[in-house]
Amino acid sequence: xxxxxxAGSSVTAVLVVLVVAMLVGQQLGQPIVIGFxxxxxxxxxxxxxxxxxxxIAVPPSLAGDIEEGDVVTFEAQELQGGGLTTHRxxxxxxxxxxxxxDANPFTDQDGPEPPVQESQIVAxxx
Numbered sequence: 001x002x003x004x005x006x007a008g009s010s011v012t013a014v015l016v017v018l019v020v021a022m023l024v025g026q027q028l029g030q031p032i033v034i035g036f037x038x039x040x041x042x043x044x045x046x047x048x049x050x051x052x053x054x055x056i057a058v059p060p061s062l063a064g065d066i067e068e069g070d071v072v073t074f075e076a077q078e079l080q081g082g083g084l085t086t087h088r089x090x091x092x093x094x095x096x097x098x099x100x101x102d103a104n105p106f107t108d109q110d111g112p113e114p115p116v117q118e119s120q121i122v123a124x125x126x
Contacts, residue, residue, distance in 0.1 A: 017056075033056075033057050033123075034054050034055070034056060034057065035054065035055050035056075035057035035073055035086060035123060035125065036052065036053065036054050036055075037049045037050065037051055037052065037053045037054075037055070037086055038051060039051055039101075040103055041087065041101025041102070041103055041104050042071070042086060042087065042088075042101050042102050042103060043102070043103045044101070044102035044103035044104075045102060046102065047071060047088065047102045048102075049071075049086075049102070055071070055086075055125040055126070056125070056126040057073060057122075057123035057124070057125065057126075058123060058124050058125075058126045059122075059123060059124075060072075060118070060121050060122070060123070060124060063123075063124035063126070066089060066092075066097065066118065066121060066124065067089065067092075068089055068090060068091060068092060069088065069089065070088070070089045070124055070125075071086060071087070071088050071089075071124070071125035072086070072087070072088075072089055072097070072099070072116070072121045072123065072124050072125070073085070073086045073121070073122050073123040073124075073125070074087075074099070074116050074120040074121045074122060075120045075122060076108070076113055076120075077113060077114060077120075078111070078112035078113045078114070079108055079111075079112075079113050084122065085099075085108075086125065087099040087100055087101045087102075087104075087108060088100060088101070088102055089116075090107060091107075093115060095114075095115040096114070096115025096116050096117045096118075097115060097116040097117075097118075097121075098115060098116075099113075099116055
């Protein structure tokens with residue numbers, strides 16, 4: 001298989017995944033979109049999500065209960081000035097979820113980020 005054929009097959013596979021995600025989302029009445037990792041914080045075991053890697057972002061209402069080990073995208077309050085962050089849930093406390101990038105030695109809550117509330121979670125990586 002030459003490089004051009006491989007590239008064409010890869011593009012076709014990506015398009016099929018996008019179309020299937022859109023059709024499933026339409027049938028369920030919820031958008032299912034593609035999310036992207038922007039930094040190296042998730043480039044560690046077990047996810048190995050490098051900057052630029054994509055994932056299917058499922059709305060929390062379709063994903064079910066958030067559990068330890070889930071990779072979630074949430075509206076950070078303090079991390080890098082706020083905004084969307086994709087990290088793994090490593091614990092659940094009465095105050096909220098404790099999150100950490102797989103490549104990070106410390107949790108987000110060891111720094112300035114308060115525990116993540118359910119209302120802050122916008123997607124779960126599938």
